[in-house]
Structures are given as C-alpha cells and as structure tokens.
Amino acid sequence: MTIASASSLSGSAPLGPAVIRLEGVSKRFVIRKDNSLKERIVTLGRAGKRHREDFWALRGLSAELSAGQTVALIGHNGSGKSTLLKIIGGIIAPTDGVVERRGRLAALLELGAGFHPDLTGRENVYLNASILGLSREETDERFDDIVAYSGISEFIDTQVKFYSSGMYVRLAFAVAVHTDPDILLVDEVLAVGDEAFQRKCLDTIRTFQTEGRTIVLVTHSLGQVAELADRAILLHHGNVIMDGDPNAAIAAFRDLLEDRRQEEIHAAPLNPVLENGRVLSAHLAGYDGERNPTLHAGEDLEIVAEFEHTTGIDRWICAIQIDNATGQKVYGASTDRSPLELDPLHGRRTVSLKLLEPMLGGGKYFVNVSFMDYAGRHLHDLTQAFSFNVAEHSDASGSVYAKPEFRVI
Numbered sequence: 001m002t003i004a005s006a007s008s009l010s011g012s013a014p015l016g017p018a019v020i021r022l023e024g025v026s027k028r029f030v031i032r033k034d035n036s037l038k039e040r041i042v043t044l045g046r047a048g049k050r051h052r053e054d055f056w057a058l059r060g061l062s063a064e065l066s067a068g069q070t071v072a073l074i075g076h077n078g079s080g081k082s083t084l085l086k087i088i089g090g091i092i093a094p095t096d097g098v099v100e101r102r103g104r105l106a107a108l109l110e111l112g113a114g115f116h117p118d119l120t121g122r123e124n125v126y127l128n129a130s131i132l133g134l135s136r137e138e139t140d141e142r143f144d145d146i147v148a149y150s151g152i153s154e155f156i157d158t159q160v161k162f163y164s165s166g167m168y169v170r171l172a173f174a175v176a177v178h179t180d181p182d183i184l185l186v187d188e189v190l191a192v193g194d195e196a197f198q199r200k201c202l203d204t205i206r207t208f209q210t211e212g213r214t215i216v217l218v219t220h221s222l223g224q225v226a227e228l229a230d231r232a233i234l235l236h237h238g239n240v241i242m243d244g245d246p247n248a249a250i251a252a253f254r255d256l257l258e259d260r261r262q263e264e265i266h267a268a269p270l271n272p273v274l275e276n277g278r279v280l281s282a283h284l285a286g287y288d289g290e291r292n293p294t295l296h297a298g299e300d301l302e303i304v305a306e307f308e309h310t311t312g313i314d315r316w317i318c319a320i321q322i323d324n325a326t327g328q329k330v331y332g333a334s335t336d337r338s339p340l341e342l343d344p345l346h347g348r349r350t351v352s353l354k355l356l357e358p359m360l361g362g363g364k365y366f367v368n369v370s371f372m373d374y375a376g377r378h379l380h381d382l383t384q385a386f387s388f389n390v391a392e393h394s395d396a397s398g399s400v401y402a403k404p405e406f407r408v409i
C-alpha cells in the first residue's frame, strides 16, 4: 500500500537544527582492472599503476540534514547511495570533504553487520547494543522488549549463523530501534523481512518521525519513498542531481530509469523475428505521435499496432501489455481471448485495442506489443513501443485510481 500521508501532502514542517552536515564529500575507491587470475599472475610483483583505476563513488556532495527529517536516498544501482549512508554513519571515511554528525546513531547497513556468527541471538543483542552505546544495565532493562519486538524468541539462544536473513534483520532492527537513536540509518535491509515485519518497521519509523528523530534510508521502493520521506536525494554516478520534494525526485528518477531502459533496449540485440512476422509500429491514437503524452484517469485509450507477415500465417495473435515505470505489468489483453477473429495475414494489417475508461493511477506507463502464433511463440515483440503518462492525482496514489470517499461510520 502506498498512500501519501496527510503530512506529506500538506507541505513541509519547519526544519529542526542540522544534525548531519556534509561538505564537499567525495569518495574514491581503487579498483583493480586485471580481474582474471591469469592476468594477476602476469602482473604479480609489478606495482604497475595502470592495473589499478580510481573510481569516484561520490563527487563533492554537500547537504545538511535537519533533526526530524526523513530523507530517502534514491538512484540506480551503483549510484553511490550505500556509500553515502556508510559515510554518514562513520563506517567509512570520505576521501575528501567534511562530515559532521550530532546525536546518537543507530545504523542498519549490511545484513549481519555488527553480529558475530558464533554467538547466540541473546549474546549478539548485548554485543550489538553495546556497540550502539547502551550499557549492560540498559540492555538488561530493554532485553525483553527487544526480543518481543523481533518476534524470534524461540531462536534467541541459537547461534546467529543458523539464522535466516529475515531473522537477522528482525533482531538487528529490534536492537537498533531500542537504543534510543537520534539518527537512524537504514539500507535496503528492510526489504529482506517478511511483509508483516516490514509493516512493523514502517510503523516504528513513523513513530520515530513523530518523536523528531532523523531517518536516512536507502530504498528501491519508490512507493516507500513517497509514503515515508519528506525529502529525497537523487544520486546519479555519485552526483546529486536532485535534492528536495520526494515526488519531484521520484519523477526525475523515473525519467532516468526510462533513459537507461531505452539505452539497454538499443544496446541489446534486436528481438529475433521468427518466420517473417513483425510488429512494424505502435502508437496511441489521437496523440499524433506525441512523445510521452499525458492522459487523465478514466480517459479512453486506443492503442494502434501494425503487423506484417511476409510469407503468410493462418492463425495469429496480437497481444498488448502495459507496464508501469518499475516494469510491473498493470494490464494485458490479447486477441485470442477476445471475440475478434483475425483473418489469415499475408502482408500488413492494423489492429487497434480500445481500453474503455481505464482508471490508471498517476505515473508513467510503457506499452509492449507482441505478434504470436497459436503455439504461444512470440514471432516478434515490440518492447516499450511507446510510453505515456497519466496525470497524478492529489487525493490518491498507486497504479489504480479510484475516487476516495472517506466517511466515519
């Protein structure tokens, strides 16, 4: 469920004092270029600089994060999010620049970090809590709450090397949130827990927000960003390309995702064309080839696609699919499941699919068209033939739009 909370719809609250300050922060990693064993043996003993390469994971980043803010770090894989989170947490040092932090910190960065595999869950709670700054007495007092929160009491005296990744995260998160942190850093790890636990974590994060704690999270769930964050920082190749309103940053990120997808499509070999069948083109009727037209929920939508078969096919299928910006299918229809009888095709034929009053949620959508035979083979796919937008709604979010009507009963 992704619903913008009332607070995130109603604009920004006054900012508290800065608790994290980053100034000109850069991070360089040195990566080896000779990655095969053979190459390593050949270059062994030669301290050749040319076999190492500098890689800048972050470049000159400056930002101030205020008390009480929930900041999401978003961006492609490898854009520098985790590196930035580790630098904020003091786990790694920047190559250049200044990082200042105020207050008690709890960080959930890598799965199992801060846990010792040979110790039991119970022993690790004490170890981890002490790393996070709690005394033994304080941990004694909170121990039962931590275990109850984690929901894995049966395994608390088991060595954690026998834990599943979900169990690790449950216990690590339980410890972190019981250490009374001013700043909580969370990397993707939450995605590991099951849905019930994720909900619990999100509820805790919301409570933390109301208590004025600062949260910095890395997530690939744009739904979570819209739901939780009041600020988002979009990273691209180690640079900040947007810092501000989460919805604006999500929109900018979606554009980047689309650019990358287009690059990948063009870099990949073309879909093979089987047996002389091909989808020649597809477009949205009434928009005159406009790139990325914007529609409104409930507006009829007509997809027109042209097919060609140069040697002739008796029975064939036109299949159309609509995906959202994160690549999930939101709609699919095909002629074999419709009353339309397609005549044998030799040459070209244009087929149209009309969707009556589709109630799509705001966002970007991609249309894929397939030419199939009755054995289920894809003779040709026109992947992401075109895209369109649906205007955002002020009163609801998600892939489906329905007018919300709340009432007290």
Ligand SMILES: Nc1ncnc2c1ncn2[C@@H]1O[C@H](COP(=O)(O)OP(=O)(O)OP(=O)(O)O)[C@@H](O)[C@H]1O
Pocket: 029, 030, 031, 055, 057, 075, 076, 077, 078, 079, 080, 081, 082, 083, 084
């Ligand atoms: N210890 C390291 N040594 C060398 N390169 C590294 C190291 N840690 C990270 N990198 C590189 O720095 C870049 C940024 O990595 P980082 O983990 O911060 O990205 P990310 O945005 O969190 O990605 P993801 O979404 O995949 O988690 C990547 O190209 C990664 O390969």
